[in-house]
Amino acid sequence: MENVAEKTLADKYAHIKGWGIDADPENEPTYPIKHWTGDDHKRINWKRPPLQPVNIEVLHSIERPNITAVFGTSSPPSGLSGAIRRYAFKYSEGNYAHWFALVLADRVNMVEGIIDDIAHGHFPNFFKERGWTAEWKYNRKAMITKLAIGAGVLIGVAAFLYARGGKKKSLL
């Protein structure tokens, strides 16, 4: 028997190409996202792909027994940030010490990046790297306002400190 309510809606949305085409009454919470095969009960017992040679330092979660068959080779841990990352990986993914240490490492790494750039004779162009040429193009008025406010605050602080310094001297 035809579902009248569904047919009415189909007529209502006839102008929307494909309306209702994927309607699936069986789409209950575990279907079709996961096609249950029973493999879960075999645990980590599948035939592993060939392993990528480990030629760099790869930190791995202590919630797994080994390194995955493939891994990324971008930016291996190094320097102070690398030491912090190694510390972070002593903790499980459920531990704040793991994640907060990694965030700290990221901020340290940013400073290391600037030092590394300068050491290689490249002074970072912050204006360019932050995409402010686009801001100049699309939001010039607001950018000028922000720069003016920033400059005003800086001048104000400098003037205050200068005046304070002069006052202290006069008291001596």
Next chain:
Amino acid sequence: MLAMNFRGPFRVRIDRKPYPEILHPEDAIVRVTRSCICGSDLHLYHGLVPDTRVGMTFGHEFTGIVEEVGSDVTKLKVGDHVMVPFNIACGTCSFCKQELYGNCHESNPEATAVGGIFGYSHTAGGFDGGQAEFVRVPYANVGPTVIPPEMDLDDAVLLTDVVPTGYQAAEMGGIKVGDTVVVFGAGPVGIMAAKCSWLFGADRVIIIDHLEYRLEFAKKYAQCEAYNFRSLGDPVLFLKKTTDYFGADVCIDAVGAEAAGNAIQTILGRKTLLQGGSTTALHWAINGVKKGGIVSIVGVYGPTGALVPVGNIVNKGLTIRANQASVARLMPRLIDHVLSGRINPKEIITHRIPLEEVSEAYHIFSAKRDNCIKTVLIPPRAA
């Protein structure tokens, strides 16, 4: 080769990096022809994802031409033009066998909670991504799909993340014919989720955001109702009133960690990183859905805890469904939807920018300048 280079929060630049190498028998090297900046890339760009290392190349939505293949690659050959899912999946672990390609257990040593993702920090495996001229693609027999000859390249690149993520958001909502679906977030994924909700038979689709130009676009593109939460007052109360004080059947969180709209959440989740993102949209979804309703989450959150009204989830008997999109599972269906004209992804692209201008591209997308909705980077050797 030219590649995007992350230098710290809000700082990226184009640099020369070494050409990628085959490191595994199932690897391929792909010459990138299109690469998008995703809304979730902005979480990296803003410094919100732990273990995002300086020197990394982002980019998990890309198409490209196969330049080299490893000895065990049988599915692809040199010269194939492919779309590469954002998930890196082995195809053999328990999770991949059950089509949970976003949860592969053999592609990310750094974290067990997520599978490998191209260019998405070391929390997602430490793989350099596709915002470059060339990229290494592991497990080339599993994810990459040859682009049908009749498919537009701009449509193809959006099949690597935006379309499947939007589609799966609607799919996880378990939408029944006649349902009212509310999508929080009118970014590319939210717009696509609204569009796809109709395919499952929704009777009413509502999208909520605070950027007027995106709401205007969503209204036309996804043929849905669009509301600005700044003018709604209390979005939850609005949803209750507009559904006869019942609540929406399905709510979709397509915002994630950088949700606006609540000062406390913003301070905890975005400014101080004391929780894994601002959960404002998720709050609204949980509180705005009906009792026994379904909340589908595709917005990206950080790995630490975050404040959500768990009591309301329990008391309302809600079903929470969430995952990274399983792109390889959905690809055949979505190719059919695109080729038949039911979904027209490339219409959401507002900016096509040369890869060399990646710093400006990130700023435009991040700061929502020039009515930006979706940005595609085009490498110099794309043609």
